Amino acid sequence: MDAIKVDSKLTVENWVNEYNDALFSWAFYKTSSRETAEDLVQDTFLAAYHKFDSFKGDSLPKTWLFSILNNKIIDYYRLSTKTTKRTISMSEDKGYEVTDGFFDETENWKVRAINPMWNQDEELLDNPDFNNVLKNCMGDLPENWHFAITSKYLTDKKADEICQDLNITVSNYWQIIHRAKLALKKCLEIKWV
Template sequence: METIQKEDTKAIVEKWVNEYSEALFSWAFYKTSSKETAEDLVQDTFLAAYNKIDSFKGNSQPKTWLFSILNNKIIDHYRLSAKTTKKTISLSEDRAYEITEGFFDEAENWKSTTINPIWNQDEELLDNPEFNTVLKNCMESLPEKWNFAITSKYLTTKKVAEICQDLNITVSNYWQIVHRAKLALKNCLEVKWV
């Protein structure tokens, strides 16, 4: 693709907005569960595309390029929210370990195999805005490192090695943190989601 002239930039980006806004919004909403955040991320994506359109060489489809920008915006969003979230109500790592220890016996086997009835619902919980609010609050109550690990694993396209590098931890420590974070989330949801 030849270098795009400035006068063409506006027309090209307007065309992309018309063609790809809905798909980008759907992806951003799926990743954030917030309409406002998704709208902001899509707007930021098109603004970044407009400002960096000279770097688009046409080696991929515009939609692929825009999704790449959006995914980076989503990662930045979670990175920033992990740093700026008030942690006054969050668990300390020691307390989180204490809570999750209760799930295992001395031989590291599950103490109970019963499943809480809230997990046997027919509805898709992630489609329920009230559940998403409770889930978000439970995520925010995790220790910062645990929140970042689980958010990076499930809500971004980052590889384990990258996440470990960001957290400055070993891979085995990472998997333990993710496991403990899931247990802490399960416990929080079972207490707060009625």
């Protein structure tokens, strides 16, 4: 093994010791799965080792590693969107049909009582069973809706980037986000309660 490879291996080993916990916490927060978070962090360090030559030191190692991890998280959700059985997901037309029940004929909100389950949202997000139901409900969304919600809330992409990825207008984007949240709310109230 040449000196550069030994140096890069030692450096990455030091990074593992120093940044593993922070990277794992972020990946777990984004995926709600211990196994997935561990895999993503491991993939991050492997990528850092293989791309060590491209690290120029213009940023802190932690920043570079988080950048790699965020790309791994995005890839994870893209892959899960593609591999999720779409036979059970609703079409976009069906999505509009489901969420139209929240509005009257003049497009105003219908008055409805708030389900008490939504008063405990912070506790729900810490519940692995709830997170599984949420993931299933997200898998039922139309593909564009799922991508928009995942990009906005799980990968922190900006609206203009998501619009560009989906080739849609900003107003269409906000309508998709709104409708997707309504569909998720309805699905969770049925499958969780």
